[in-house]
Amino acid sequence: MASRFPEGNQVQLRPRKGHDMKWSCDKHGEPIKFYCKKHKIPICHPCATKDHNQKPCELDDIEDVIFERRRxxxxxxxxxxxxxxxxxxLNTKIKSTSTSGSTHLRTINNNIQASYHDKIKSVGEKENRMIRVINEEADEEIRLVNEKREKRIKDCNTERENERQIIKDKEAKLLSDAKKISEVVSKKIKDLNNKNQLVINTMKNIESTITRINQHDETLVNEAPQVLASIDENLSLNVHQDDSDCLDRIQNEVERVKFVEGEVGGEYYGRIDGYIGKWELVKTIHIPSVVNNPWVLGLVSDDEICVQYVDNNGMYITNINTQHTEKVIDGGVLITSCAPIDSNVIVCGKERRGVTSGDRLDGCITLYDRQWKVIRDISIPRNGYGSSVDVDVDRDGMIIAAQRNQSNIYVINPANDKIVKTITMQGKRVVGGIQDLSSGDIVVKTGDNEYTVISRSGEEKAVIHCDEWNWWSECLVDKLTDTLYIVYWVTARNTIAVDQVSRDGIIQARRIVEYVKSDRSDWVSPCLVTPSGNLVGCDGDKLHLYKKTFIL
Structure with missing residues (x-):
């Protein structure tokens, strides 16, 4: 074979056609004559002449090269x-070494297997022992879990049964209340019916008597004056109109009766209400002497009343069921109002005396847990002087707050303390407490004897006024019926009275309850309305619990 030129490209040599197998150049077909030492390839004479005739190519005779290579x-x-x-x-030694090594390693392998067979057996036995222990422990744990599960299920069943019983008891009470009202109505109608039947029978007797005496002149002359007198007497009674009016009153009063229900402070309540009725004193609870100069702030549950010792601002809770009073806050800050947000959180409005500067009212709204531990304070913008804030909670669990002597009312989300709405009254200021209605409207004390109902947009919807109310008056709202109860001091009689007012501003009943004011307190406390529908008044020495009954 010969090579192709230039460097790097190899020429393939092949036997020439028509000749014997002589080595020839594939490019020129000429016999190979030389070997280029530079390019390290065999070449023919034309290759040598044309392509390898310049230095540094050095050529050797091909036969010399072949001879040298063979040598x-x-x-x-x-x-x-x-x-x-x-x-x-070496191959023989490799085979021998391989055989010897294989034999030796096989012996080692057998030794390893024999040694670890016992260890594996021991591990297996250990595994079995541990599995037995694990199974025994698991069985014990399962037994304990089953016991715990059964106890929890039993406790759950007990709790749910208690809840069902509470619901049944409440239902039974409501049905009993409804039955009592029904019995009152039935008795009144029965009395009217008996009275009406008596008159009907009397008229029949008179008519029969008239027929009888008309048959004889002598009888007519002798008995007619008596019959005429009886007729005039019955006609003068105006029984028909009186009984008709009474029936109208019965119908009106019955139509007032309704079943009301809703949530207050995250708890569900339901009761029979809507009628005016009559309030009867059912319990009197003495306020302990340690709470001098007491002032009732509000309710935190259906039976827990907040009472403040005004002289040192200590806070007490009185349970109207157990009649037990307990101190919950040492004092230091005057609390103006309180209300439950839910079953875990209570909000209080406060007055911080001596604070007169800054653009925020800090520490005037505080959230407490049910153990009366401070959760955190909420601040609102300060408008002018003063640092007294009143609060309430609306049906959505939002805090309603207002700085006294200002026109703004704030709706605050207690989850993040953000003010979600600012309500501005036009031409009026908050001079006392604020109360939320289920409609979303707000009742605000705007004068010594004036209360204003405003919408969430600040629109004035009703003005409630009475000359007999005074600076001491306070307003509380029944959260289920939106009925307002105004408590005030009748100074001429030294009594405290309560008027009932509709949310539209109509005075429905005057002095539904009245009790003598004690000299122990300088304040007129609000008349509280419990979610179950009772009134709780405070004369400064005692708490009076009133229950409403249906009357006709």
């Missing part, structure tokens, strides 16, 4: 043969 290979042959012998001996 070099022949010189290597003894060494190759010696190496072959050495490799064959």
């Amino acid at each position: 070099q290979l022949d010189e290597k042959r003894p060494k190759i043969q010696e190496l072959q012998k050495q490799m064959e001996a």
Whole structure:
């Protein structure tokens, strides 16, 4: 074979057609004559002349090259043969070593297997022991879990049964109240019916008497004056009109009766209400002497009343069921109002005396848990002087707050303390407490004897006024019926009275309850309305619990 030029491209040599197998150049078809030492390829005479005739190419005769190459290979042959012998001996040694090593390693392997067989057996036995322990422990844990589960299920069943019983008891009470009202109505109608039947029978007797005496002149002359007198007497009674009016009153009063329900402070309540009725004193609870100069602030549940010792601002809770009073806050800050947000949180409005500067009212609204531990304070913008804030909670659980002597009322989300709405009254200021209605309207004390109902947009919807009310008057709202109860001091009689007012501003009943004011307190406390529908008044020495009954 010969090479192609330039460097790096190899020329393939092949036998020439029509000739014997002579080595020839594939490119020129000429016999190979030379060997280029630079390019290390065999070449023909034309290749040598055209492509390899310039230095540094150095050419050797091809036959000399072939001879030299054969000589070099022949010189290597003894060494190759010696190496072959050495490799064959090495191969024999490899086989021997392999056999010997395999035998030795097999022995080691057997020893390993024998040694670790016992260890694996021991591990297996240990595993079985541990599994038994685990199973025993698991069985015990399962037993304990089952016991715990059964106890929890039992406790759950007990709790739910208690809840069902409470609901049944409440239902039974409501049905009993409804039955009592029904019995009152039935008795009144029965009395009217008996009275009406008596008159009907009397008229029949008179008519029969008239027929009888008309048959004889002598009888007519003698008995007619008596019959005429009886007729005039019955006609003068105007029984028909009186009984008709009474029936109208019965119908009106019955139509007032309704079942009201809703949530107050996150708790559900339901009762029979809507009628005017009559309030009867059912319990009197003495306020402990340690609470000097007491002032009732509000309710935090159906039976828990907040009472403040005005002289040192200590806060007490009186349970109207157990009649037990407990101190919950040492004092230091005058609390103006309080209301439950839910079963866990209570909000209080406060007055911080001596604070006269700054653009925020800090520490005038505080959230407490049910153990009366401070959760956090909520601040609102300060408008002018003063640092007294009143609060209430609306049907959505939002806090309603207002700075006294200002026109703004704030709706605050207790979840993040953000003011979600600012309500501005036009031409009026908050001079006392604020109360939320279920409609979303707000009742605000705007004068000594004036209360204003405003919408969430600040629109004035009703003005409630009475000359007999005074600076001491306070207003509380029944959260289920939106009925307003105004408590005031009748100074001429030294009594405290309560008037009932509709949310539209109509005075429905005057002095539904009245009790003598004690000299122990300088204040007129609000008349509280419990979610179950009772009134709780405070004369400064005692709490009076009133219950409403249906009358006709």
